[in-house]
Amino acid sequence: MLAACAKDPGRQVKYLVTDSVSGFTIRYLNDAGQIITGQIVTQSAEDIWQYEFIAHDGDIVFVSANYKDPLSAIKVQIYIDGKVYKQAVSKQDTISFITVSGVVPIRD
Numbered sequence: 174m175l176a177a178c179a180k181d182p183g184r185q186v187k188y189l190v191t192d193s194v195s196g197f198t199i200r201y202l203n204d205a206g207q208i209i210t211g212q213i214v215t216q217s218a219e220d221i222w223q224y225e226f227i228a229h230d231g232d233i234v235f236v237s238a239n240y241k242d243p244l245s246a247i248k249v250q251i252y253i254d255g256k257v258y259k260q261a262v263s264k265q266d267t268i269s270f271i272t273v274s275g276v277v278p279i280r281d
Contacts, residue, residue, distance in 0.1 A: 184227065184253055185253070186226055186228045189248075189251075190249050191219075192245075192246045192247050193213075193238075193246070196212065196213055196215050198213075199211050199222065199238050200270070201237070203224070206233075231277060232277045233274070234274060234276070237249070237272040237273070240267060243265055244265075246265070249262075258275060259273045259274070
């Protein structure tokens with residue numbers, strides 16, 4: 174019974190966006206539960222955008238990105254405790270937002 178009363182220590186969540194050669198629009202759910210929108214400028218596909226925070230079991234995670242350069246691509250990932258939780262990749266699709274989302278899994 175004491176284990177059920179223990180405080181959830183939190184889970185390390187990281188959003189990661191890569192592979193964009195000239196930038197992208199980003200939308201993500203931050204640690205305060207707010208949707209943040211912004212423009213990210215990149216110089217090459219090696220540039221990385223990331224956002225890290227502590228979440229708790231059952232919290233919603235969400236990150237979405239879109240690029241306009243037809244020669245570009247984008248990879249969107251969510252990591253939980255250092256492991257890939259979900260990911261999506263897009264190449265030569267300048268119309269669709271690539272969205273990765275879910276709920277932080279409840280630990281046993």
